[in-house]
Amino acid sequence: MRYKTLKISLVTVLVISIGLINFSNVYSNNQSEIDKAVDYLKSQPQTAWSTLALAAAGETGIDLSHLESAPSEQKSVNTYAKYILALVAAGKNPTSFGAEDYVDKLKSYFQNNQFGDEVLLNDDIWAILALGSIGQENLSIVQEAKDYILNNQNTDGGWGYNLASSDTNDTAAAIMALLEAGVADSSTAIQNAISYLKSLQNDDGGFPYLLDSTPDSCSDAWVISAIYKLGQDPTTLTWTKSGKNPLDHLKSLQDEDGGFWWQAEGDNKFCSPFTLLPLLEKSYPVETDYNKHTIRIEGDQNTICNAQVNGGTVIDLVISGSEICGYDYSIIEYPGMGLYLA
Template sequence: MKKQTNLRKRFFVCTCTAIFVLLLSSGGAYAEESVCEPNSIEINTASKEDLKLLPGVGPTIAERIIEGRPFGSVDDLISVSGIGQKRLQDIKEQGCAWVNVELLEEDEEEVVEEGQEELEEEEQENQEEEGVGESEEEGEGIQDDESDDANEDEDSEEAGGSGGNGSGGSGGSDPAPVVDINVVLVKAVAFLQNQELSPDIVMAFIAVGQSADISFLKTFFGDSAISYAKPILAITATGQDPRTFPEEDFVEKLKSFTDDTQLGDPSLLNDDIWGILALRSAGVPASDPVIQNSKAFLLQDQNADGGWAWDAGGTSDTNDTAAAIMALLETGMTETDNAIQLARQYLKEAQNLDGGFPYDPQSPFGTDSDGNSDAWVIMAIHKLGEDPTAWTKSPENPIEHLLSLQDEDGGFWWVAPGTSEWNNKGATPDAVIALSGKSFPVYSISVFQDQESAQEQTESTVGSNMSNVSSSPQMVGEEEIFTEGQREGASRQELLREIQAELLRVEEEAREIERQLASLAAQQAQDELARAGGQIQEALAQETEEQGENEPARAGGQTEFAASLVVGVEETRSQALRAEVAAGLPAQAGANTLGFIRSNMLLLFAAALIFGFGIYRFLRFSR
């Protein structure tokens, strides 16, 4: 009887131990899983298609999220380029950045439509809170850029002459709705984040305070002066130096297309315009011979009507005239100079009655206002220090017309929908820059500032010395001193570029070493997991072979040993998964991420094994 009592006690202890091991091993997993909703996919394991279901996340941002994984918390997503505070808040409202699995089982088109409807409802609620009412105008009144639901209201689109100018015209006497430019820009940026990156989109992001990835420019190669202008403007917009990014001197490349009179093709004017803007954005002083020669070339090719064309001797157009104004103001000219005043007058006379601007007001192919022309002229007006809303025509202004071209998805049409078979939303980047109050260049670096100051100081000193000398040969000494100052400044700049290039190289090597170490750690963790599984199998095999009366006494110790191995396996498994995520390795479907356990089959198997072992011992020694 006493022996049976002891056996029952051992059996009870064995059973409790098995249950305790099961609860202890799975408790931590469930504790963390309870933070987020079940039946969900976490950002650290979700595929690109799943991530695109998050509000405001397109293919570009989804790829950036995947590249930046793992994230310790949802707030860490703010480090992803293109995710601002508003988008982060929208993602967090989904619940720890998780997406309902049921959405993934629906038809893809239905998911997209459902997500779009939810976004429209949310934007409509925000609109009502901010006091932005829906447009109630009939005819061609200015469209409210936030009227996401207005397009479903057929009554608000009744007949009224289209006139080829889209939604222009007075359109009645009702007052125009209040428009929040910030809301307009948020929608436009969201649209651009789903487009392929370009220099124009980069500048648009920077203009509204967003970050931008310019790594795509590392493989850029141009074959003309104008082909280098926009990439340089995009690089400087991010605050980087186009002389060292991407380990190639884009400024020198651009200058290589110059001759003694102008920059680029002598039959073109637009390469001189954009060349000036690019060089000035890179900190090249306005006194630089390349800039001054291009300036003179532009001034001599100004048309009698005050405008400029894209080519020498061509018909004036609003786009190149606006760009020329911005470029010439960068060369040191002021808004009171005669050439600038003539160009300004040309733009004023080109303005349409709908407040917008055509490309060519004399074109026989049409003079409708378009989004690109609106945006470029608005930027020129900003550059002149004037208010675009003050440029009115009975009584519309260019800002109002540009806003009327924004579509529901945030993009800006080139012309009003339905007026051209070639219509597109390529005007969106320029519209964002213009509506944010910026102009070209969006941002300029000042790497030549110290050198230019040193040159001016040297010239001043030499001039002072020359005042006491009447002999003309002293001019040779002045040139020698000035050249030496230039040489010294250039050497300092060359050294700085070499240091920056070396730092970039070292940083890239460090990242590669980190990736290799993380991958090695993942492999080692997997090896340890395999060895631990082998130890469990060996222990169980030895257990079936051992005999003797002392076996009941050893049963408790062996049970503890098997339980410790289970815990060790689980810990090793968790370490392996952490290492895989850190190394950026692809996660398997349903994999545990950062300690989250969705399948406890291994634990259940181990617990059942221990429980069965206890019953076996009990039956063996109860005979």
């Protein structure tokens, strides 16, 4: 009898239970803005960021062909990270969807306790978020990158895209990455980062990229997503200044066609893909059916694995579980009978 075996080493599996974690629906008072933003993004050429946003909004039938391969001149930590995040949001497996295994390619950039360029921090931030989207936030390379970010926090509490001055966008992204990697929201690093963000909030409720610059929709979007990642509400008094909150300011920049102006009407709308997630009350990585599963595997003497894992199929979940829990497994394909898991 012919058969194919996928990565062999036997373990007895008695029970596999997979449950879906339920998350709350978005607030209805954002629905009008959400609907317009979705229509706008659907009318534009697709990018990894717009695909991620539309998938987060529950859109289906999104053209994913632009994620099938990374252009050679753009291959980098950040490119692979955003491809992974977009594909996971769309319910696809980033290890097999494209011409390359995007996860392996991302990991190949790890060196000297960090990802990519040692002068940059944003590549470490997005590598953590991408690997977190597939349930690999506890890998040693992720934890080392987490420490690299922590060790390079500026004295003002923030981070920049590189080892220089802080900005709101990268500080917000760093907060999300550190939380994803297991840093407590009560930690000194996170609390100092929150204080940095609050120190830059303007009287109109909005956030600028840098101190004394004009608030913009990109900065609003990143900060609001970080606030949701913290489990906080951006419309409460904690994030209100002079009676205005960041969501108020973000909404004020939405054009009639659903896109979002950068700083003021008439400039540009390149921030639009980032604005949908905060309207949806979501953060990074986006939680979808692909990455909301819990797997429990019982052996004959003890529990082999009980963890949150990511995948579009049961086989994906078993493979992801093995990477987290360290168990061995066999998947054998018998002609005419399907797959057998042992």
